[in-house]
Amino acid sequence: xxKIIGVLAAATLMVSAFTGxxxxxGTVATDGSTxxxxxxxxxxxxxxxxxxxITFTYNPSGSSSGISAVAEGRCDIxxxxxxxxxxxxxxxxxxxxxxxxxxxxxxxxxxxxSDLDLETIAKIYTGEIxxxxxxxxxxxxxxxxGREAGSGTRDGFESITETEDICQYRQELTSTGDVITTVAxxxxxxxxxxxxxxxxxxxxxxxxxxxATEESIKNGSYVIQRPFIMVTRTDTELSEAAQKFYDYAxxxxxxxxxxxxxxxxxx
Amino acid sequence: xVTNMNSKLFERIVHGIFLIxxxxxxxxxLVITIYLIVSGIPAIAEIGIxxxxxxxxxxxxxxxxxxxxxxxxxxxxxxxxxxILIGTxxxxxxxxxxAKLAHPKVKRVISSVVSLLAGIPSVVYGLVxxxxxVPAIRDIFNVPDGxxxxxxxxxxxxxxxxxxxxxxxxxxxxxPKEYEExxxxxxxxxxxxxxxxxVPAAKSGIAAAVVLGVGRAIGEAMAVMMVAGNAANxxxxxxxxxxxxxxxxxxxxxxxxxxxxxxxSIALVLFLFIMLINAALNFFLKREKED
Numbered sequence: 001x002x003k004i005i006g007v008l009a010a011a012t013l014m015v016s017a018f019t020g021x022x023x024x025x026g027t028v029a030t031d032g033s034t035x036x037x038x039x040x041x042x043x044x045x046x047x048x049x050x051x052x053x054i055t056f057t058y059n060p061s062g063s064s065s066g067i068s069a070v071a072e073g074r075c076d077i078x079x080x081x082x083x084x085x086x087x088x089x090x091x092x093x094x095x096x097x098x099x100x101x102x103x104x105x106x107x108x109x110x111x112x113x114s115d116l117d118l119e120t121i122a123k124i125y126t127g128e129i130x131x132x133x134x135x136x137x138x139x140x141x142x143x144x145x146g147r148e149a150g151s152g153t154r155d156g157f158e159s160i161t162e163t164e165d166i167c168q169y170r171q172e173l174t175s176t177g178d179v180i181t182t183v184a185x186x187x188x189x190x191x192x193x194x195x196x197x198x199x200x201x202x203x204x205x206x207x208x209x210x211x212a213t214e215e216s217i218k219n220g221s222y223v224i225q226r227p228f229i230m231v232t233r234t235d236t237e238l239s240e241a242a243q244k245f246y247d248y249a250x251x252x253x254x255x256x257x258x259x260x261x262x263x264x265x266x267x
Numbered sequence: 268x269v270t271n272m273n274s275k276l277f278e279r280i281v282h283g284i285f286l287i288x289x290x291x292x293x294x295x296x297l298v299i300t301i302y303l304i305v306s307g308i309p310a311i312a313e314i315g316i317x318x319x320x321x322x323x324x325x326x327x328x329x330x331x332x333x334x335x336x337x338x339x340x341x342x343x344x345x346x347x348x349x350x351i352l353i354g355t356x357x358x359x360x361x362x363x364x365x366a367k368l369a370h371p372k373v374k375r376v377i378s379s380v381v382s383l384l385a386g387i388p389s390v391v392y393g394l395v396x397x398x399x400x401v402p403a404i405r406d407i408f409n410v411p412d413g414x415x416x417x418x419x420x421x422x423x424x425x426x427x428x429x430x431x432x433x434x435x436x437x438x439x440x441x442x443p444k445e446y447e448e449x450x451x452x453x454x455x456x457x458x459x460x461x462x463x464x465x466v467p468a469a470k471s472g473i474a475a476a477v478v479l480g481v482g483r484a485i486g487e488a489m490a491v492m493m494v495a496g497n498a499a500n501x502x503x504x505x506x507x508x509x510x511x512x513x514x515x516x517x518x519x520x521x522x523x524x525x526x527x528x529x530x531x532s533i534a535l536v537l538f539l540f541i542m543l544i545n546a547a548l549n550f551f552l553k554r555e556k557e558d
Contacts, residue, residue, distance in 0.1 A: 062523075142411075149326075169498050182414070186412060
């Protein structure tokens with residue numbers, strides 16, 4: 001019996017994953033970045049709790065397809081984990097920064113290295129630098145820890161360091177916790193994880209001398225970060241329900257939820 | 268007359284209910300099989316069966332994705348073989364000891380510990396492996412990182428022990444006492460009797476135990492994912508590797524499009540492996556009955 005329920009549940013999930021987003025009265029349809037799944041899911045859940053009768057949907061399709069979905073009117077709010085390009089803005093879209101996603105580069109506390117710049121980090125992850133002694137550490141091989149293909153953190157890290165698809169991972173782990181545990185237990189490991197989830201068992205590196213704090217992520221001086229934005233059209237007004245969600249997402253109340261999803265609220 | 272009719276009707280209804288309950292299992296298997304085949308075939312067709320099965324590169328999210336699962340197949344085969352190679356002797360001798368030599372009290376204690384081992388959730392195996400075994404391998408073998416095929420083999424070897432011990436034990440205990448008594452009466456020592464009479468008499472059951480262990484090892488995902496490193500390398504003892512199971516499990520949650528379909532295709536390949544193992548198991552069990 002359980003199996004059948006499982007199969008049915010899986011099938012329902014599959015179906016819901018393939019249905020696009022449609023707008024209508026009493027619904028808020030969002031579409032876009034898979035990296036924003038956690039934060040938008042938490043916001044959507046909290047929003048639905050206080051607004052009975054409004055259906056909230058989120059279609060994790062990727063930043064670019066979310067932007068085109070809102071441009072073509074297939075959803076109310078597009079979600080993107082990169083800034084809008086100029087031509088996208090010219091086509092009648094505007095962005096509102098919802099939050100900043102800061103990614104910390106972590107090493108074992110025993111590691112004497114405490115600062116690397118972005119370029120060096122990219123060289124380490126692409127296998128150009130393979131020994132800690134080349135960056136002022138011990139004579140030991142660097143062990144690269146990363147996330148699985150498709151993970152939002154991996155996508156963010158690789159796009160910021162411009163190392164997409166060329167990282168020479170030694171381990172690909174499926175959760176932030178696993179990355180932290182692994183780095184904490186191997187003195188030669190280096191890994192990355194969202195800033196909010198860093199624990200004392202690992203050491204977060206400063207990047208180009210800048211420590212990852214809420215402040216430095218917000219003002220952009222900490223470079224391994226990217227914005228999570230909501231994309232709307234300039235020429236059409238949001239539906240009542242969508243406007244309600246939009247206001248809620250940038251409100252004071254939403255801050256705590258955004259923070260608990262591991263990112264820094266922008267407003 | 269009426270009561271008789273009623274009780275007959277009641278019998279029929281109960282019969283029908285039980286039949287439906289029985290069919291639920293059959294339906295589950297059918298649904299899963301059909302679902303896997305339907306979702307697994309398109310990607311294989313699109314990628315090409317040779318490129319899919321024998322391609323050595325898996326880059327599912329790259330600009331130009333590559334979907335070769337040979338590293339996963341070989342890793343699953345090597346990992347399972349390694350686990351069986353380590354687990355079988357330990358499990359087999361434990362079973363012989365428990366069945367023939369152990370003091371009843373010792374047997375009771377060890378048997379319940381073995382049952383307990385079977386009940387430990389795989390995530391716990393993985394966690395202990397990650398925190399104890401992986402750093403230990405790193406120190407002992409002086410490699411940069413301990414998450415490797417070796418770590419996975421050791422974890423799997425422990426995980427297959429309960430299946431091997433229990434099934435072997437049952438078949439060794441089922442050997443008729445007369446065989447052993449005859450052997451002892453002819454002057455053979457107890458150890459000679461156990462290994463030359465009891466074990467050969469139970470060989471089909473022991474073979475079934477090993478096959479069951481293979482099934483356990485090849486299907487395990489969680490524990491392996493935590494200790495194997497999960498990079499899609501061709502297998503090497505100290506390499507970070509990805510199994511068929513972990514390839515599906517680690518990417519499924521974020522996948523889309525062809526990548527998702529390819530994951531179903533991997534699941535289909537894994538399913539075929541399990542079917543083969545089940546067929547082998549049925550073969551051995553049937554032989555044991557005939558013996």
